[in-house]
Amino acid sequence: MPKPRFKSTDYDDAMVNRILDAAEQCIHRFGIRRTSMGEVARVGGLSRGSIYRHFGDKENLVRGVLARRQELFLNDTEAVLETLPTLVDKVTHAVVAGRRDSEEGIFASLAETEPETVAGMYLDPAFYRRSVAFWPPHIRQAQAAGEISADVDVAAATDFVMRLAVSMTLFPDMGLSLKPRPRIRAYLQQMLLSGLG
Amino acid sequence: MPKPRFKSTDYDDAMVNRILDAAEQCIHRFGIRRTSMGEVARVGGLSRGSIYRHFGDKENLVRGVLARRQELFLNDTEAVLETLPTLVDKVTHAVVAGRRDSEEGIFASLAETEPETVAGMYLDPAFYRRSVAFWPPHIRQAQAAGEISADVDVAAATDFVMRLAVSMTLFPDMGLSLKPRPRIRAYLQQMLLSGLG
């Protein structure tokens, strides 16, 4: 059981969690626009004042909800990655898990009520920063294991892995249809390790 | 002087062009939402009826304007690609040209007035279909020249090139900052030809 490695808000604070839970519940059901601070307070059984005390404003609260989801995703993913032997397997899992998350989680329900918001998030570089920080250890491990060349710069390799993962998550079909897991894996095996050479 | 290879509307028809010119001018200045068919007619010095005759409805007219821009981009790009020796040079150019186009053309001005619309386009797989059809000949040429392996499936290679190009256009920085042309080229040289192996 690996401990969380990616945190920004104080998830040990009970009040913070009650607020985030209530907010997420509201956003999940009504979307961001139609979620009011008063409603969050009512659902969470707490006062509006507390929310403002902990999160400052609505924008920040929403950020908090999404950040927590993302961190949860990253921690879950990280836990699985540690059980996988190769970089190819790891990226494959990241793509499959990323798609699942975007198809059924809070992002999916948000995409129905406020697609512009979700589209904006997916195109915002900031959305991927956390995930970028995630890969370097795995790159180094793959280099140590001889799976990939030790000559390639870790930052460059990270960038490349991120581009493939993000691209395959956002666009399951870019000419080739990369839906079933085995196909994703085979594709990554080729492109990640040898490119077109 | 290579002739256009990607056309859908009849660009030889003078009326069609007048309509598209007027519509593009309006969209460029006011955005899609605030462009009315009446305004397009006035700017183009023609009747509303003609527009409906040729394009059916507003949605289709907008599609026509964007499609023409995209085809122009593809034809211009194709013309340059034919002068470039290697696949790496070609993809490098596609990325640089793609960024320029998205930063200063109609897309840039649209992004200011209606960012949601532009975001939606960038995330719509249909937006990339035309460009996908664009690469296979270049892939085969690179294979014939021995630049890339003849063993890799053309469709798979196309998909890979598209993913890299789209990703690098949408996200100039994914951990690594890939802004100056030489950096883009060096990165592509590595990833496109050898991956991380």
Add this chain to the structure above:
DNA sequence: ATTTGAACAATAATCGTATTTTGTATATTT
């Protein structure tokens, strides 16, 4: 100490209603 509840001005969402725009039809002009 933190949470609550209530008051408050400033901002934003909502809701009818007036106005514009769309999309279609048709008679007239070029």
Add this chain to the structure above:
DNA sequence: AAATATACAAAATACGATTATTGTTCAAAT
């Protein structure tokens, strides 16, 4: 034959009055 001009119902949009929400403040409660 295609473009225009006009007319029209249906749909979308803009406007202004009303209501709800936001973000701050502060005294009272836990």
